[in-house]
Amino acid sequence: MSHPAADGDRRLQDHPLLGALPDAPSVHLTFDGRAIAARGGEPIVAALLAAGVRVFRTMPVSGEARGGWCMVGRCGDCAVVVDGRPDVPACVTAVADGMAVGTQHGHGGDDCDLGAAFAERAAGDVDGDDR
């Protein structure tokens, strides 16, 4: 049987098929200034969801809230701002200690090309320096 942690961490601690959550180093990040504890190596989106954050971007025209959809780096619904850089896909970008993550409101900037940013990451350019 699966059990959530008792301390507010929403991760499953004992998955019925995958077993117990393995040990991982603790890292700390912030989301819109809020301190969040994360497991080293996990995607940003995992840390946000485990901390109860459900919205991490808003749409450019409608302003509708988004909190990820595909979770495999394809749709763009999880784009966040990381250390001042927009268009970072939270679902396929690993947390790092001290990382400052923020809600992305609308486009990432005047030269935003979210499709290109995500395509680069899908091709293995995890830091986006080929843009």
Ligand code: FES
């Ligand atoms: S949730 Fe679709 S790209 Fe991250």
